[in-house]
Amino acid sequence: MAGVLPAGLTRWYAENRVLAWICVLIFVNQLGFGSIIPVLPLYARTFDVPLSAIGLTIAAYGLARFLVGVPAGLVSDTFGRRHALALGGLITVVGNVLCAIAPSYLPFLAARFIAGFGAGFVITASQILLADISTPDRRGRIMAIYSGVFAFAVGMGPLPGGLLAEQFGLGAPFWAYAVMGVGAAIVAWFRVPETKTMRVATSDTPDEDRPSFAAQMRLLVKRPGFLLISLVGFSNFFSRTGGLFNVIPVLGQERLGLGPDQIGLGLAMISVMAVVLSYPAGVLADRFGRKPLIVPSTVLTGVSFLFFLFAPSYLWFLAACTVWAIATGFGASAPSAYVADITPPGMNAAAMSSFRMIAETGYVIGPLALGALADLFGAEVALGFTTVFMIVVGLLFAVFAPERRRRPVSAT
Numbered sequence: 001m002a003g004v005l006p007a008g009l010t011r012w013y014a015e016n017r018v019l020a021w022i023c024v025l026i027f028v029n030q031l032g033f034g035s036i037i038p039v040l041p042l043y044a045r046t047f048d049v050p051l052s053a054i055g056l057t058i059a060a061y062g063l064a065r066f067l068v069g070v071p072a073g074l075v076s077d078t079f080g081r082r083h084a085l086a087l088g089g090l091i092t093v094v095g096n097v098l099c100a101i102a103p104s105y106l107p108f109l110a111a112r113f114i115a116g117f118g119a120g121f122v123i124t125a126s127q128i129l130l131a132d133i134s135t136p137d138r139r140g141r142i143m144a145i146y147s148g149v150f151a152f153a154v155g156m157g158p159l160p161g162g163l164l165a166e167q168f169g170l171g172a173p174f175w176a177y178a179v180m181g182v183g184a185a186i187v188a189w190f191r192v193p194e195t196k197t198m199r200v201a202t203s204d205t206p207d208e209d210r211p212s213f214a215a216q217m218r219l220l221v222k223r224p225g226f227l228l229i230s231l232v233g234f235s236n237f238f239s240r241t242g243g244l245f246n247v248i249p250v251l252g253q254e255r256l257g258l259g260p261d262q263i264g265l266g267l268a269m270i271s272v273m274a275v276v277l278s279y280p281a282g283v284l285a286d287r288f289g290r291k292p293l294i295v296p297s298t299v300l301t302g303v304s305f306l307f308f309l310f311a312p313s314y315l316w317f318l319a320a321c322t323v324w325a326i327a328t329g330f331g332a333s334a335p336s337a338y339v340a341d342i343t344p345p346g347m348n349a350a351a352m353s354s355f356r357m358i359a360e361t362g363y364v365i366g367p368l369a370l371g372a373l374a375d376l377f378g379a380e381v382a383l384g385f386t387t388v389f390m391i392v393v394g395l396l397f398a399v400f401a402p403e404r405r406r407r408p409v410s411a412t
Contacts, residue, residue, distance in 0.1 A: 021193065029184040032176060033177060039260055042170055058112075059364045061112045062363020091114065137286060140334065143337045148333075224342070235362060236331075237359055239390055246371055277325075277326065291397070298327075305387045
């Protein structure tokens with residue numbers, strides 16, 4: 001019949017249309033987030049606070065993202081994914097405007113919490129949406145494309161953020177992030193399709209017969225591998241926010257004499273590898289399973305901190321950024337795909353929000369713990385601890401986590 005797409009093509013078109021718009025949204029949102037990375041510790045430093053207090057500004061952001069995990073899942077399941085995305089964009093605007101105009105440390109800290117609340121809505125709803133549209137055979141690639149765009153935006157953000165800070169002051173990137181939040185809310189409300197009714201990982205059980213949201217979360221915690229993959233997520237956030245976003249910019253400025261623009265350029269290099277490696281990593285995850293990417297990427301992330309630890313020059317700082325980029329490029333999408341693989345039918349919102357909530361505790365603990373270690377014993381001890389921690393987590397997952405992804409058997 002003319003004008004009617006075959007079922008397979010219809011499915012492919014729907015998946016890719018949703019994926020395209022969610023990638024546009026997350027690019028806009030995370031470009032703004034990335035723009036504040038090189039200036040956040042320096043901006044907080046202007047309030048004459050120690051490294052541990054700088055870490056608290058990052059931890060407050062992470063605490064909000066941790067607390068919003070379940071509410072974002074509930075809003076996504078009750079009202080729809082689009083509502084959660086748009087709400088997150090609007091809250092992001094409010095939080096970053098308050099950051100830009102903060103007169104002292106405590107108002108800045110409160111503003112960071114509000115901004116983190118908005119970010120948590122956007123990120124959690126995005127991953128629920130991707131779980132809705134993905135099938136096991138393509139899940140690694142879909143998550144990889146999203147992760148590549150996410151990492152590219154975060155990695156590119158420090159470059160314009162550093163330039164804005166050099167030209168207009170350390171508050172300018174926060175204004176830029178607020179503008180990006182407006183853009184994300186507009187894309188979410190007017191362009192991102194609603195996927196609540198097209199969940200693929202769902203059973204024929206009517207919604208009213210499914211367990212409550214809280215009961216679903218309890219079931220998920222008991223699933224083999226769920227807590228271990230959540231520990232991997234925790235360690236990734238712990239190292240990124242505690243080490244890369246908190247300790248390393250200050251270390252680069254105070255030991256190597258780097259400016260915000262140089263630090264921003266170094267962190268922006270991560271975006272190049274994120275784009276190059278994202279899709280190949282997804283293909284490998286779909287072909288060979290999730291563990292063969294999760295384990296080495298976690299270990300290599302730990303090793304990358306040794307490069308930052310011993311970097312004697314700006315060139316070595318850039319080399320450390322490259323090692324970090326390779327590790328995160330190969331491992332960014334596999335954890336989310338692993339969670340979706342082990343999720344029971346119909347529980348996407350509960351699974352992805354629970355995973356995000358547990359993992360986000362690393363966003364809270366990392367900056368506080370590593371900031372305190374740096375204050376007490378020096379930045380070198382903080383980065384050395386991060387190296388050991390990441391390697392241990394990778395080995396634990398290698399030994400104890402089951403591999404759920406199985407390749408389809410070829411017809412003979």
